[in-house]
Amino acid sequence: MPTQTTFPWQQIATQGVGAVLDTLSTEESMRLADEYGTHNYKPLPVNVVRGEGARVWDSEGVEYIDCIGAYSAVAHGHLSPAVVRALQEQLTRVTLVSRAFFSPELGLFLHALAEYTGLDMSCPMNSGAEANETCIKLARKWAYTVKGVPKDKAEIIVTTDNFHGRTTTIVGFSSETKYKEMFGPFGPGFVEVPYGDLAALEAAITPNTCAFLAEPLQAEGGIIIPPDGYLAGVRQLCDKHNMLLIWDEVQTGFGRTGRKFGWQWEDAEPDLMAVGKPLGGGVLPVSAAVGKRHVMEILEPGDHGSTFGGNPLAAAVGIAALAEMEVHDYAGRSERLGRRLAEGFRALNSPLVKEVRDRGLLVGVEVHSHVDSAALTKALLDERIVTKETRKRTFRFTPPIVTDEATIDEIIARVGRALAAVAAHA
Numbered sequence: 171m172p173t174q175t176t177f178p179w180q181q182i183a184t185q186g187v188g189a190v191l192d193t194l195s196t197e198e199s200m201r202l203a204d205e206y207g208t209h210n211y212k213p214l215p216v217n218v219v220r221g222e223g224a225r226v227w228d229s230e231g232v233e234y235i236d237c238i239g240a241y242s243a244v245a246h247g248h249l250s251p252a253v254v255r256a257l258q259e260q261l262t263r264v265t266l267v268s269r270a271f272f273s274p275e276l277g278l279f280l281h282a283l284a285e286y287t288g289l290d291m292s293c294p295m296n297s298g299a300e301a302n303e304t305c306i307k308l309a310r311k312w313a314y315t316v317k318g319v320p321k322d323k324a325e326i327i328v329t330t331d332n333f334h335g336r337t338t339t340i341v342g343f344s345s346e347t348k349y350k351e352m353f354g355p356f357g358p359g360f361v362e363v364p365y366g367d368l369a370a371l372e373a374a375i376t377p378n379t380c381a382f383l384a385e386p387l388q389a390e391g392g393i394i395i396p397p398d399g400y401l402a403g404v405r406q407l408c409d410k411h412n413m414l415l416i417w418d419e420v421q422t423g424f425g426r427t428g429r430k431f432g433w434q435w436e437d438a439e440p441d442l443m444a445v446g447k448p449l450g451g452g453v454l455p456v457s458a459a460v461g462k463r464h465v466m467e468i469l470e471p472g473d474h475g476s477t478f479g480g481n482p483l484a485a486a487v488g489i490a491a492l493a494e495m496e497v498h499d500y501a502g503r504s505e506r507l508g509r510r511l512a513e514g515f516r517a518l519n520s521p522l523v524k525e526v527r528d529r530g531l532l533v534g535v536e537v538h539s540h541v542d543s544a545a546l547t548k549a550l551l552d553e554r555i556v557t558k559e560t561r562k563r564t565f566r567f568t569p570p571i572v573t574d575e576a577t578i579d580e581i582i583a584r585v586g587r588a589l590a591a592v593a594a595h596a
């Protein structure tokens with residue numbers, strides 16, 4: 171029996187979703203999100219209706235350069251033709267079978283991940299948080315079955331200002347009050363040390379330590395690049411103390427820092443690595459825990475799982491996304507474009523800017539403490555640049571890696587005008 175409602179069920183069922191989307195104004199889109207959605211985000215006042223490459227458009231037809239790129243998940247650009255082709259082709263085959271079956275897509279995806287990462291095996295998941303949870307479970311089982319840590323005593327060392335996702339286990343070892351304050355109680359098993367400090371890491375190691383988990387560059391934490399030698403030093407400490415090295419490459423991975431993976435800036439190959447974001451080609455959530463065989467093969471049937479993890483549609487998209495990143499050398503492109511962007515920002519010589527930090531096309535512009543960052547966000551929007559602050563008053567620039575030199579120069583010019591506008595009113 172049809173229910174009494176003003177919701178356009180009938181129109182959607184007969185004419186499709188798009189017919190109704192086209193009737194929604196900007197105000198209505200915002201009102202619906204506000205009324206029917208939780209308020210756990212504070213979005214920019216831009217209602218995106220279309221995207222292509224590094225550009226997005228709102229319903230009034232205003233064009234913006236997307237400098238967030240979905241927190242670096244849109245490395246391939248919006249509607250990457252290669253990714254969209256894989257998606258469409260897969261829609262003629264099969265999309266979801268669960269891990270109760272084999273599929274050629276899953277097999278090829280796992281092989282592609284091993285080839286691209288240089289690691290041996292993967293456990294496919296969906297979100298970055300799940301990939302990290304998978305690494306944590308693997309490290310703990312390794313602790314009990316291989317290292318001989320007494321049951322339930324395994325410790326994982328993490329870093330101050332870490333960001334690994336939003337599950338209750340993960341926020342439990344965040345140092346950001348906002349992420350965790352109201353969400354306890356949290357379980358034990360995580361020890362925090364300052365990021366970039368090898369001596370503090372070594373001092374925190376006990377016989378029960380099974381792993382060190384960190385980002386090779388703290389992205390959410392404010393584009394914090396560790397001191398030279400830190401990545402390799404961490405690897406050496408993990409070897410010395412028989413513990414696993416886990417890099418969270420969810421944001422830094424797949425070329426973003428100018429290397430295939432952020433750890434490749436030094437001799438710091440991990441035992442386990444969490445990947446996600448751009449692995450989905452900008453269209454689907456696709457993530458994985460990737461690692462060395464001796465750790466990965468610890469998992470047995472029933473230990474872990476995900477209904478959607480590794481589904482044929484996600485796997486096909488992941489394969490196409492990986493092929494694009496490999497064949498078109500996203501790492502090299504990111505290094506080249508990132509250097510151009512960071513040098514351009516520095517050459518602006520803005521009195522508002524305290525520091526520009528960059529590794530590849532992961533660029534942070536930190537403004538001085540007296541700068542009104544809300545005014546700067548607004549001035550950037552007026553220049554049709556969308557970006558947001560990370561912690562530590564740092565504006566993040568992570569546009570799609572497929573962008574080009576002309577767009578990079580355009581970003582520099584627009585940011586220069588926005589900084590000048592804010593400086594003029596200060």
Ligand SMILES: *Cc1c(COP(=O)(O)O)cnc(C)c1O
Nearest residue numbers: 297298299333334335418420421
């Ligand atoms: C975004 C991010 C995550 C979480 O990924 P989700 O897909 O949002 O769960 C984890 N680690 C890092 C470093 C990230 O940037």
